[in-house]
Amino acid sequence: MLLIHCPHCREDREEEEYSYSGEAHIVRPLEPEALSDQEWGDYLFFRKNPKGIHHEMWYHAVGCRRYFYATRNTLSYEIIETYKVGEQPQVSAQGAA
Amino acid sequence: MKKYSGFSLFKNALSYHENWQKLWRSPKPKDYYDVIVVGGGGHGLATAYYLAKVHGITKVAVIEKGYLGGGNTARNTTIIRSNYLWDEAAQLYELSLKLWEGLSQELNYNVMFSQRGVLNLGHNLQDMRDIERRVNANRLNGIDGEVVTPERVKEIAPLINISKDCRYPILGASWQPRGGTARHDAVAWGYARGADALGVDLIQETEVIGIRRKNGSVVGVETTQGFIGSRKVACVTAGNSGVVAAMAGLRLPVESRPLQALVSEPVKPCLDTVVMSNAVHGYISQSDKGDLVIGAGVDGYNGYGQRGSFHVIEHTLQAICELFPAFSRVRMNRQWGGVVDTCPDACPIISKTSVDGLYFNCGWGTGGFKATPGSGYVFADTVANDHPHPLAAAFNVDRFNTGALIDEHGAAGVAH
Numbered sequence: 138m139l140l141i142h143c144p145h146c147r148e149d150r151e152e153e154e155y156s157y158s159g160e161a162h163i164v165r166p167l168e169p170e171a172l173s174d175q176e177w178g179d180y181l182f183f184r185k186n187p188k189g190i191h192h193e194m195w196y197h198a199v200g201c202r203r204y205f206y207a208t209r210n211t212l213s214y215e216i217i218e219t220y221k222v223g224e225q226p227q228v229s230a231q232g233a234a
Numbered sequence: 235m236k237k238y239s240g241f242s243l244f245k246n247a248l249s250y251h252e253n254w255q256k257l258w259r260s261p262k263p264k265d266y267y268d269v270i271v272v273g274g275g276g277h278g279l280a281t282a283y284y285l286a287k288v289h290g291i292t293k294v295a296v297i298e299k300g301y302l303g304g305g306n307t308a309r310n311t312t313i314i315r316s317n318y319l320w321d322e323a324a325q326l327y328e329l330s331l332k333l334w335e336g337l338s339q340e341l342n343y344n345v346m347f348s349q350r351g352v353l354n355l356g357h358n359l360q361d362m363r364d365i366e367r368r369v370n371a372n373r374l375n376g377i378d379g380e381v382v383t384p385e386r387v388k389e390i391a392p393l394i395n396i397s398k399d400c401r402y403p404i405l406g407a408s409w410q411p412r413g414g415t416a417r418h419d420a421v422a423w424g425y426a427r428g429a430d431a432l433g434v435d436l437i438q439e440t441e442v443i444g445i446r447r448k449n450g451s452v453v454g455v456e457t458t459q460g461f462i463g464s465r466k467v468a469c470v471t472a473g474n475s476g477v478v479a480a481m482a483g484l485r486l487p488v489e490s491r492p493l494q495a496l497v498s499e500p501v502k503p504c505l506d507t508v509v510m511s512n513a514v515h516g517y518i519s520q521s522d523k524g525d526l527v528i529g530a531g532v533d534g535y536n537g538y539g540q541r542g543s544f545h546v547i548e549h550t551l552q553a554i555c556e557l558f559p560a561f562s563r564v565r566m567n568r569q570w571g572g573v574v575d576t577c578p579d580a581c582p583i584i585s586k587t588s589v590d591g592l593y594f595n596c597g598w599g600t601g602g603f604k605a606t607p608g609s610g611y612v613f614a615d616t617v618a619n620d621h622p623h624p625l626a627a628a629f630n631v632d633r634f635n636t637g638a639l640i641d642e643h644g645a646a647g648v649a650h
Contacts, residue, residue: 138544138545139543152534152543152545153545156534157534157535157536159489174635174636174637175635177635178487178634178636178637179485179635181578181634182578182634183485183486183487183634184476184485184486184488184489185480185485186476186486186488186489186490186536187476187477187480188476188477188490188538191536193535209535211490211536211537211538212539213539214537
């Protein structure tokens, strides 16, 4: 059971309160109709799926019902940081920013 | 390779079973192979076996970072069936099921394939409509199946609760009598022994740490035992596919997630079929040893930890206890997780890539075990001819760009 810190509620809550929305910082294309099939497929489906440090999006479904980002290690499951949408991570696969 | 037979059993009994031949050699890697298979699980070993057996390519190495069949092959719930909705998927899984039917003879190795039948339960009207549609689609594809009533379900699995007074009453099921289970380890060992006998080198405890390329073509792999050359590298690395793809600068449409299973203490024979339910989310069978083998769902988030969240198991056991009230007193013995590579459309990727000579067979998600023979068969063909096998063509990775997805969430979903 993960204990996840919601940066909006500023509380550590159990993972059952949250749902997962996959890789973070994927920007929706401003003009989807201008993309080729290749680019649109890449945007929709292709992911980094790393073993180790991963930036990902979570949703506090039964709490504040707001989205936020987390930097988590997918091997040890350690949650290194959580931060609000619009902010940048302090830690990345290359080390601390 | 010495053939197993009644006579060999008798002969070896005379020497107290101390002189059985080893199942396979443990060779040093050569400098060059015609094909390198990365990953020594069931699918990888089957690929190597069919490369040698069907295509006569015997200068093949299987490179495994741990031991053979030690990943998801050793962790799944061994369910085999082919009742998938769409033609492409149904034909691929049906090829597998047909290979399963002759596999013990083919490999001269008892994979303990048991066609005890598979029930997929329906708990509401929409479930039943979907089941009828799927069974009809199966029959059009020549796959056995029937829609059965709750009373018939009770005949097949007498311990099941078909009372109408429960939260998710059973309204019926699809029944595939040819489905069943097999011994997971034996499948890997049988293919390994068969491949080794045909000259394939099985190289264990050697991890691939890089894929060397030259002018957009593969020239070999970097391993913890040094560089091994090959113009064809076939990756069958399940949960680690994303990591291996990144070595060649590729991304895949897969996410790796933990999938859990658990077994109970051994009990007397009480369930001689496989019961699955998508709606309440549990699946269960009884092994020959007597333990109840129970599959849970995938975790909600990416993870490579080979363990899962507790609430996922709790959810599955609630479903099992409602379906089989008698099992509420059974104690659970062991629980574990495997890392599965889930695809957005719940179908696998069997494909060439943008790198010449690099092939991927991955994305089997929560249900790859049943497909082991067919997966190896079509992937070996794809690698040998550098052209997709007719049954593999629809599973090209390009489908995520063209939009030709094969949505098997209904038949595959979580309950495989």
